[in-house]
Amino acid sequence: MAQAAQMAQTAQATIGDSEFDRDTAVTLREEGVYDAELSAGWTIIHAVNGGYLLAMLGRALGQSLPHSDPFSVSAHYLTASVPGPAVIRTQVVRTGRTLSTGQASLFQYAEDGTETERIRVLATYGDLEALTDDIRTSAQPPAIPPLEQCLGAGDGPAPIPGSSAITGRLSVKLDPATVGWAIGAPSGKGEMRGWFGLADGRDADPLSLLLTVDAMPPTSFELGLKGWTPTIELTTHIRCRPAPGPLRVSITTRNLAGGFLEEDADVWDSADRLVAQSRQLARAPRG
Amino acid sequence: MAQAAQMAQTAQATIGDSEFDRDTAVTLREEGVYDAELSAGWTIIHAVNGGYLLAMLGRALGQSLPHSDPFSVSAHYLTASVPGPAVIRTQVVRTGRTLSTGQASLFQYAEDGTETERIRVLATYGDLEALTDDIRTSAQPPAIPPLEQCLGAGDGPAPIPGSSAITGRLSVKLDPATVGWAIGAPSGKGEMRGWFGLADGRDADPLSLLLTVDAMPPTSFELGLKGWTPTIELTTHIRCRPAPGPLRVSITTRNLAGGFLEEDADVWDSADRLVAQSRQLARAPRG
Structure with missing residues (x-):
């Protein structure tokens, strides 16, 4: 570090x-x-x-x-x-x-x-700032390898085909267990996990968390689907002001059915607090 | 039956x-x-x-x-x-x-x-009706004992203290593992599960699912909190037209923090399809 x-x-x-x-x-x-x-x-x-x-x-x-x-x-x-x-x-x-x-x-x-x-x-x-300190969460941060063992846009095949300006603004390092899609070997599981930061080093705040919940590659890639996964609806709960340092993001899809899927994102800060929870309904790619 | x-x-x-x-x-x-x-x-x-x-x-x-x-x-x-x-x-x-x-x-x-x-x-x-038949869900229905082994409003202490007219309109039978709160012994887990129907036998449809996702006792009861858990925001995805017959509902809270909690509801129909998913942000009771 x-x-x-x-x-x-x-x-x-x-x-x-x-x-x-x-x-x-x-x-x-x-x-x-x-x-x-x-x-x-x-x-x-x-x-x-x-x-x-x-x-x-x-x-x-x-x-x-x-x-x-x-x-x-x-x-x-x-x-x-x-x-x-x-x-x-x-x-x-x-x-x-x-x-x-x-x-x-x-x-x-x-x-x-x-x-x-x-x-x-x-x-x-x-x-x-006005929230109480009473925390009884049972949620646990996701098991993600250390940041230096995770993979970013510069570590292999372009994670997103084509020109994607946003990859230059973000510092996303994915858990190797969820990057099979980038080499044509998706896991088949609706899971995407990794470290998240802004490329210029700005720390997270409640506003940037609204970006974070929708800035990872879609779980549909690991489900073996290619192409666009347009969001229909996205609801985000900000639960805590994030501490400085990199975030961990875990996205899960349980129900891909009828051409639609949900994506649940959990965002954790460096103090192991669950700072944001989101769920979106998206159209599944046809691929 | x-x-x-x-x-x-x-x-x-x-x-x-x-x-x-x-x-x-x-x-x-x-x-x-x-x-x-x-x-x-x-x-x-x-x-x-x-x-x-x-x-x-x-x-x-x-x-x-x-x-x-x-x-x-x-x-x-x-x-x-x-x-x-x-x-x-x-x-x-x-x-x-x-x-x-x-x-x-x-x-x-x-x-x-x-x-x-x-x-x-x-x-x-x-x-x-226009959705495709392509279903790749990894979600599994919750393990709930058979309906006749579950507990309703008439099977013991009133599940909700005071006069609650809605209990007469619903047929809710809770998993005995999630009714500790009714006898002063909450499990401490943010889980509530059970069978759900309308008391007059009307089958479920997409509109009644909007009722179902917010009609179970709150998970806060099993977390040992008493009193009102007012909803701030509730988003529901209806994923499939439900088959006739009783529904199974599973509600989970992972993050009780700072005086707020989320409740995630999954609703399953008699054909084992995940027909609705919801998440709400609510104020935690002070009790």
């Missing part, structure tokens, strides 16, 4: 001053309405990553609601986003003492200027 | 003609707007069950969208509902060939006639 420590000393980005923060920035246009620019840096082939979009919506909601931390964010993906300008329209649904609920939609523009809705989100926000 | 068969012959309600159907009925007032009456028959103490409310919203959305079956329904619970009149306002968000997305809110009236929003839902609907 000497190398990592050295990197940290020389070039580590910080929360608020990083690629992720710049690329998820939103600018207040008028009350509840934010302008944004979807960066081409977070694309997989030509599609903008759904977790990146979710983080941007989460940022807008955190600015428009009286509470700043996402507790539960439910997103329904409507149409495919493309790099370029976007507008986010938010609505305060309910304001409470400890929790508040809001809604947000991200739109992009057609050539004639009409807006097309990309994603709609319902979310409940609170204050993670 | 001879007794059950006899009951079925004499007094079985049917889908469309049952307590559940009558009590979740909605009446079109104008385009997208439905009047409803929250029945006191589905209350726990004084609170209207969240799954019952969800089924009512699901029915309104099924009538307003071009697709009739809920695939993914995300509900954020805002304020506590009470028996009495309500209005459901729906919006068509996107219409696609195989899926459509809608939004719905349930409101009740204050004495001065102003509306208070109780629940807001985002949902994606489709056609369960």
Whole structure:
């Protein structure tokens, strides 16, 4: 880890001053309405990553609601986003003492200027700092080999065929037990596990966790399916403010049926806390 | 099962003609707007069950969208509902060939006639009949003893203290391994399992599954906590049209932390198909 420590000393980005923060920035246009620019840096082939979009919506909601931390964010993906300008329209649904609920939609523009809705989100926000210290979790962190034994985009065949800008923004190191798909030998199990960080060294916060839950290769690859696994709906619970350091992510699919599958993501921080839990419903690839 | 068969012959309600159907009925007032009456028959103490409310919203959305079956329904619970009149306002968000997305809110009236929003839902609907027969699930039905060895409301101490009308509408028989809480000896595990049916014998359909995922005693009881476990957010995936016959429901909590917990429900039909998966974020009782 000497190398990592050295990197940290020389070039580590910080929360608020990083690629992720710049690329998820939103600018207040008028009350509840934010302008944004979807960066081409977070694309997989030509599609903008759904977790990146979710983080941007989460940022807008955190600015428009009286509470700043996402507790539960439910997103329904409507149409495919493309790099370029976007507008986010938010609505305060309910304001409470400890929790508040809001809604947000991200739109992009057609050539004639009409807006097309990309994603709609319902979310409940609170204050993670205000949570009690009472922890009775029975969940255990996943067994993942040490980071230096795991495999990243530069360690072999390109994990995702084609040009995927997002691989340059992330530091994903997969458990070798879940990379069979990259060499044509998928395990057949609906499991994907690995270490997750941002390439510029920025530590995780609740907003970046919204990216993390949807930034690993899909479990469908290990189920032997190739191609796009478009998200229909993704709900994320942020359960704890993450400690600094790399995250561990475990994604599991139990039920691939009728052309659809669920993906359950658990995200663990360096202090062994379960910091995020998500579940998505996605269309299975036809391959 | 001879007794059950006899009951079925004499007094079985049917889908469309049952307590559940009558009590979740909605009446079109104008385009997208439905009047409803929250029945006191589905209350726990004084609170209207969240799954019952969800089924009512699901029915309104099924009538307003071009697709009739809920695939993914995300509900954020805002304020506590009470028996009495309500209005459901729906919006068509996107219409696609195989899926459509809608939004719905349930409101009740204050004495001065102003509306208070109780629940807001985002949902994606489709056609369960159109799904492929390709099933590669690795999920296994939970090990639950035969129905006649499981315990219902009439088999011992009242499972839920106080007057709970909903127990008369349901036929819930819990795995004896998960009823320790009813005799003051909770297991300490975040697990609740059992058989589920409607008391009048109506078989399950996608709408009643929206009730089922939130109609069991909370896992917090087996974690040794007493009192109310209010739902903040509940997302349900309906994965298959259920076969006739009793359902098996398994609810699991892994992460009780900071005053909140998640509850994951799996619902299995008599053909051993995983017909529904849900996850909710709830406030932990203080007890």
